[in-house]
Amino acid sequence: MNVPLLEAQGLKKSFGGVAALKGVDFRLMAGSVHALCGGNGAGKSTFLSIIMGIISRDAGLLKCKGELVDFQNPAQALQAGISIIEQELSPVPAMSVAENMFLGREPVNRWGVVSFKEMNAAAQKILDDLGFPLSAKQVMMNLTVAQLQLVEIAKALSYDSDIIIMDEPTSALGEKEVEQLFAAIAVLKSRGKGVIYVSHRLGEIMDISDHYTIFRDGQYIETGDIEDVDRNKLIELIVGRPLEEEFVKQNKPKDKIVLELEKLTNGELIQDVSLKAHEGEILVLYGLMGAGRTEIFENIFGLSGKGCTLKINGEQVHIKSAQDAIDNGLAFVTKDRKGSGLVMSEDVRANICLADLKNLGNAVKMNGKKETSAAKRMIDLFSIKTASDKLKVSGLSGGNQQKVVLGKWFLTNPDILLLDEPTRGVDVGAKREIYRVMSEFAENGGTVIMSSSEIDEVLGMADQILVVRDGLISGEISRADATPQQLMHLSV
């Protein structure tokens, strides 16, 4: 009766002489949600890859429902009743929701022809059971990122596996969708399934998990019941040292208006958005995924195509391109690090220098010394962990990659920092570092406009909060008056 669904003992794995897992244990019981916690580089991904048979282990045992297993590929793991909701989405854009869900196992009739009717009905039933407001016939490329994530979740659950691994399932979801997911998880628990839940969002872990296991730097730290720990204890275990204040905030907004946007409208995405950002202020745009926050940033930064008129330090400027924005003292850390933040094929130095090339040499010859020293300055400022500035950014951890993006923008000496979900997919330690940088920047007279969908972060960092819903500003709240309920209420 009490045989664990999944049990790992002493798993080890090294890559090219570097140990990624140094002997970790894990036990997942039926009918429970087990949170797997750790910073970036703790070995969570390696551990999950071993379970799924994507990579082989060097040492250790893996038992599934009491039997020793050794999966050679993901298909075998799936066969044994383990499915995964991956962090990186992999949709086939031109196919329908149902086709994506049943990819590779389409129901066929006796002539070998796919039975679309049956497939659509089956997919729709799964979606309805989960309470996801999606039609099985919709084409994937018309969906928002949050909806794609829901499809991915529905797909993983449709295998009817006993063990479901969720790797950052909520990173692209808004509060409403998160609630739907949690309701689905509750149903899974009641059916006796086991869920391995990986997330950097500690609030969620506290909400839905029964047990936790902590990895740090490839090492097994401890396992316990969630009800025996609190959030701070969990952070301490993850970062491995006594907790400092989670949010670092010393800035005080001044009266001077630095950036003023009046009635910005762009198609149906943004309507009548006005905002005022002051010197030394951290202004937060709170809202759900797809509410229009990214579009507001892109407009301000001259990336929307038609340009944007706004007032900077009281003077009216028209920004037509990113270069205009940079010239006006703006910097924009995009949400999608890999997609629009970094050039993954290039090294740390090239990425840090990218937005400031005009000041690091003339048109005929770049100044190599200047580039090197600029990169070094930023590596030191953000304590970026890299062996050398000539290392490709693709080899860095997520948190360090994000610091490279920040370094790129700080090199341009901006006055106004636009941060679109700056801590998405970043571990607790690196998050704190980013908060510290934001706070210092504002304290020294800079202006920060940040978007966030994490309520804790919003309450911890914001001086002023604008709630964005469906491309509109649906409310404005100051730091002193803000409550989680109010934010939630205004955002949906």
Added chain:
Amino acid sequence: MKIVTPAEGQENLSVKVRMIQFTQQYGIFLALVACCVFLAFANEYFLTTRNVLNILRQTSINGILAIGMTFVILTRGIDLSVGSIVAFTGVVAASLATTSSSAMVAGGPYPAIIAIMAGISVGMICGGISGLVVSRFHVPAFVATLGMLSAARGLTLIYAGGKPVPALTPEFRWIGTGNILGIPMPVVILVIVFAIAWWVLNFSRFGRYVYAAGGNPHAAKVSGINVGKIQFIVYAISGGLAAVGGMVLAARTGSGLTQAGIAYELDAIAAVVIGGTSLSGGVGRITGTLIGALLIGVMNNGLDLMGVESYYQQVIKGMLIVAAVMLDQSKNKH
């Protein structure tokens, strides 16, 4: 008994890793050296000055085209039109430098420099049009330059009335047949073009832009780089260098031929790919391209010397292209 400490073990490993990395990084260069050493022993004629110059001369036009192609491929593009531009610009320049009154346009013959400037302008305009279609109208590079491949060939035939443009002035012919200090002019031109391109890609701001725009156009755009402009310029460069190649070819053969340069784009792409530049953009070195072009040249020459039929040469070249990319792919795995 020797006890290996973990630190030493690490060092041994890293030496081995380093050797593998060296082979991967300089694999093409090593292949070229190996090829030359083998041929030097296999055929006494191979290493003679005459033959070496011959190889270099035969490589020069493809080398020049491949350098332009490298710029384009680094930005995730491709330029299929260079072969047609070779013919078009060859004919245009020839028509200004011919002494044959029937093939002449607007009087002439003009001084070589006028003919050359005209040729380069036409090449850059053709390339620029492709670049505009790609950057402004977001037509895939393959399609845009496929269109130019056909259009430029047609324009060549229209312009020349379907006939070759013969009897070029000795002054113009010098860029194909002359030499400086015993080095053939085509080779001198290749070296100059290479040196400039090497500088631009490694040291100029534009070079940084090219790598960034190819590596991640979105990130480049957000960082203030005008990606469309970069795209436009690289196609103009490719067209301009195709013109240089076209005029060298016309000067060498003594006439502008409407059927010149057919399938030259494929050899240029082959040199770039063999040289390790990734078709997905942002990764590659101009020295690799030069080595790739030389490797193709040496191989063709060596197989000729050994009496291998040209039919087989094509098969071997095909295998080389695929093998080079396979080597590259193995580099991407850790």
